[in-house]
Amino acid sequence: MTERKRPKLAVWKFSSCDGCQLTMLDCEDELLALTEEVRISYFLEATRKIEKGPYDISLVEGSITTPHDVKAIREVRKQSRALITIGACATAGGIQALRNFKNVKDFIRCVYAHPEYIDTLTTSTAVSDHVPVDFELRGCPISKHQLLEVMNAFLNGRKPNVPKHSECIECKANGIVCRMVAAGTPCLGPVTQAGCGSLCPGKDRGCFGCFGPMETPNTAALAARLGELGQSQRDLQRLFRSFNANAEAFRKESETHG
Amino acid sequence: MAETRTIKVEALARVEGEGSLHVKIRDGQIKELHFGIFEPPRFFEAFLRGRDFREVPDITARICGICPIAYLMGASQAMEDALGITVTRPIRDLRRLIYCGEWIESHALHVYMLHAPDFLGLSDALELAAVNRPLVENALRLKKVGNEILETIGGRAIHPIGLKVGGFYKLPTRKALRALEDELKWALETSVATARLVGGFDFPDIQQDYNFMALRHPDEYAIHEGRLVTSAGLDIPVSKFLDHVDEEHVPWSNALHGVAKDGSAHHVGPLARYNLNYDKLSATALAAARDGKLGPVVRNPFQSIVVRAVELVQVCEDALKLVRDYEVPDRAYVETPVRAGEGHGCTEAPRGICYHRYRVDKEGTVQDARIVPPTAQNQKVIELDLSKVVAANLNESDDTIKWKAEQAIRNYDPCISCATHFLKLEMDRG
Numbered sequence: 001m002t003e004r005k006r007p008k009l010a011v012w013k014f015s016s017c018d019g020c021q022l023t024m025l026d027c028e029d030e031l032l033a034l035t036e037e038v039r040i041s042y043f044l045e046a047t048r049k050i051e052k053g054p055y056d057i058s059l060v061e062g063s064i065t066t067p068h069d070v071k072a073i074r075e076v077r078k079q080s081r082a083l084i085t086i087g088a089c090a091t092a093g094g095i096q097a098l099r100n101f102k103n104v105k106d107f108i109r110c111v112y113a114h115p116e117y118i119d120t121l122t123t124s125t126a127v128s129d130h131v132p133v134d135f136e137l138r139g140c141p142i143s144k145h146q147l148l149e150v151m152n153a154f155l156n157g158r159k160p161n162v163p164k165h166s167e168c169i170e171c172k173a174n175g176i177v178c179r180m181v182a183a184g185t186p187c188l189g190p191v192t193q194a195g196c197g198s199l200c201p202g203k204d205r206g207c208f209g210c211f212g213p214m215e216t217p218n219t220a221a222l223a224a225r226l227g228e229l230g231q232s233q234r235d236l237q238r239l240f241r242s243f244n245a246n247a248e249a250f251r252k253e254s255e256t257h258g
Numbered sequence: 259m260a261e262t263r264t265i266k267v268e269a270l271a272r273v274e275g276e277g278s279l280h281v282k283i284r285d286g287q288i289k290e291l292h293f294g295i296f297e298p299p300r301f302f303e304a305f306l307r308g309r310d311f312r313e314v315p316d317i318t319a320r321i322c323g324i325c326p327i328a329y330l331m332g333a334s335q336a337m338e339d340a341l342g343i344t345v346t347r348p349i350r351d352l353r354r355l356i357y358c359g360e361w362i363e364s365h366a367l368h369v370y371m372l373h374a375p376d377f378l379g380l381s382d383a384l385e386l387a388a389v390n391r392p393l394v395e396n397a398l399r400l401k402k403v404g405n406e407i408l409e410t411i412g413g414r415a416i417h418p419i420g421l422k423v424g425g426f427y428k429l430p431t432r433k434a435l436r437a438l439e440d441e442l443k444w445a446l447e448t449s450v451a452t453a454r455l456v457g458g459f460d461f462p463d464i465q466q467d468y469n470f471m472a473l474r475h476p477d478e479y480a481i482h483e484g485r486l487v488t489s490a491g492l493d494i495p496v497s498k499f500l501d502h503v504d505e506e507h508v509p510w511s512n513a514l515h516g517v518a519k520d521g522s523a524h525h526v527g528p529l530a531r532y533n534l535n536y537d538k539l540s541a542t543a544l545a546a547a548r549d550g551k552l553g554p555v556v557r558n559p560f561q562s563i564v565v566r567a568v569e570l571v572q573v574c575e576d577a578l579k580l581v582r583d584y585e586v587p588d589r590a591y592v593e594t595p596v597r598a599g600e601g602h603g604c605t606e607a608p609r610g611i612c613y614h615r616y617r618v619d620k621e622g623t624v625q626d627a628r629i630v631p632p633t634a635q636n637q638k639v640i641e642l643d644l645s646k647v648v649a650a651n652l653n654e655s656d657d658t659i660k661w662k663a664e665q666a667i668r669n670y671d672p673c674i675s676c677a678t679h680f681l682k683l684e685m686d687r688g
Contacts (some may be wrong), residue, residue, distance in 0.1 A: 015298045019323020019416040025367065026405060026415055028398040032391070035384055046371065047382030048664065065298045095320045098305035107304035120299055141323060141416040199413045201429045203420045208316065210417075238310060243320065 007056035007155060010042035012076050014062025015096055015124060019141040020087035021045050022062045027144050037155060053079030057154055059171040063089040063096060063124045070130060074114065079133040082154055085127045086147065088140035090147050092212055093246035097124040100246055135160060138193050140210040140243040146195055163194055167207050170194035178199045186226050188239060191217035212244035219253035232258045277672070279663055281648055288648055293641045293667065306627040311337050311618045312423055315377055318629065319417050322673055327360040328607030330421045332614040337423040340601030341594055348587035349425040350483070351580055352411060354635055357481050357605070359407025362445065363415065364608035365566045366404060368671045369452060370397030373563050376665045377459040396448055401443040407577060410434050425591030435584045442578045448521050449570035450546050457550025461560040464646055468557065468639060469522065470530035473606050479538045479572050482605045487534055488524060496604040499613050502679055515652065523638035526610030528565040529668060543572040559643050559669040576679035595624040607632050609671045633672045640670055
């Protein structure tokens with residue numbers, strides 16, 4: 001009996017915390033079923049077995065921060081039929097993109113005794129700044145339900161059902177009382193893409209933008225309202241400069257404060 | 259005639275992050291051995307400067323997706339120390355419970371998915387599933403129990419959002435925690451069986467004379483509170499950590515090497531905790547240790563897999579008790595006054611002590627940050643272990659040496675994203 005031909009899956013890592021690829025292993029109820037549908041050909045966090053490309057689907061975690069990364073991501077693109085970025089690092093540069101607003105040489109001196117040993121770029125950027133990307137999955141970290149949906153969609157040749165509307169819609173759908181209206185809590189929900197499941201408002205805290213900007217966000221209007229609620233210019237800059245600091249809408253808004 | 263040989267492991271598998279190993283052999287002797295971490299630097303300590311102290315736990319969590327609690331909690335405790343506040347007993351208990359969740363999730367992942375395949379001659383847990391599917395299903399269920407604790411208290415398993423300086427944003431209901439009880443009972447039984455199973459593996463005969471360092475607490479197996487002790491007799495408060503540990507920057511690694519001030523290596527993680535806190539293990543955990551063929555002293559790094567299983571027993575039992583005893587406290591958090599100060603925090607991440615120190619100004623803005631993660635501290639002892647393992651296998655092929663070296667590194671469950679990244683083996687036999 002010959003083995004059924006399964007699409008080949010590769011999981012790649014650039015600068016990141018490993019949390020988004022761990023999300024795959026966190027699919028405890030689905031992992032074994034998933035591996036019956038795809039063949040894991042490259043996934044260093046899970047296996048020492050390495051199969052050569054090309055790969056049908058590549059999941060890419062992490063941002064591009066070194067000259068080596070720039071070359072490696074081009075090679076990954078060349079070897080991949082579909083390239084999907086997973087998480088805020090791969091999709092927007094991640095928290096380490098805070099270096100983009102500062103002098104990276106000062107950063108190196110701050111952490112390392114011998115700056116000459118460190119080979120890094122002055123910026124941390126999204127994968128799509130370097131190669132074409134077939135789908136960008138948001139989140140810091142990504143949601144496992146959305147990961148399974150995207151895998152399912154690509155395996156079946158359909159468009160992933162991942163909404164681009166704001167977190168506010170998700171809160172309403174989940175029947176969660178608006179923190180900003182009811183308690184005056186600063187919240188990025190109105191400009192952040194849905195997908196986490198209203199986690200922060202559900203725990204009585206404001207959204208801090210893990211999933212990055214929604215489609216067509218009105219960040220200026222939100223910033224004005226947050227100012228009325230007592231947020232200083234510096235607070236506003238910090239709020240827009242976190243895990244998705246280098247996503248265009250958040251970056252531009254952050255540059256008008258501080 | 260001089261014979262030289264170089265062995266390189268380019269990218270180490272089944273560890274968290276990216277690392278490499280370079281070995282140079284001349285005339286049957288190891289001339290050079292470097293365990294390198296090439297995970298690109300992310301500069302957390304630099305960009306934390308200028309942030310508000312309340313943002314630091316969530317930001318530092320992003321150092322590691324496998325042990326975010328170690329960062330959320332270490333940073334929170336350091337800030338509480340700087341502000342001069344102490345959390346209430348129910349908050350510290352709930353913190354211990356969520357930390358048990360992280361240990362269960364991380365240890366189950368490492369024992370079954372990352373480490374056990376080595377002892378069975380398999381490439382990964384999927385190959386293991388092909389020969390024993392129920393075993394891997396149990397491993398995943400065990401891991402899920404840990405994640406469910408994280409989700410119930412923290413909102414999600416990776417980078418939970420429910421914790422803050424001073425405590426929690428919102429407390430779980432009694433019902434929500436009690437719902438975990440049955441699965442935890444199952445997890446405890448499964449952990450006991452795990453210790454018996456992995457205790458039966460074959461271990462290379464290596465005994466190392468480590469200087470262990472771990473937290474120690476008078477009343478419990480220390481996880482998130484205690485004093486720092488070593489097997490050499492050091493016994494200090496967490497705030498004195500940097501008086502005794504330094505960080506070296508070596509050319510082959512993007513992770514600073516944590517070493518004692520005199521340049522000697524110390525060992526952190528499960529083996530250190532077990533040896534230093536054996537008398538604090540519960541009766542059930544001690545029985546599991548005996549089942550796993552462990553005595554009170556374990557100096558074989560390969561047996562760390564058994565120690566992790568014993569620790570699984572300990573934390574499943576602790577979590578079960580904390581869940582049963584939980585009553586919703588009056589308050590979710592202690593107020594945080596804004597004032598200038600310096601504070602220290604240190605907890606036992608699943609892979610060893612993780613230290614934080616911050617200085618904040620009177621507006622609560624971070625002026626200075628210092629974080630010493632566990633894998634940074636273990637780099638030097640990993641190199642010492644590798645020297646022994648490679649020396650004992652010099653007559654083997656490069657492939658065999660590579661696999662043995664990888665196993666020696668995986669003994670530490672290294673978290674390379676934390677230490678900054680991991681295994682390229684580069685073996686130069688000339």
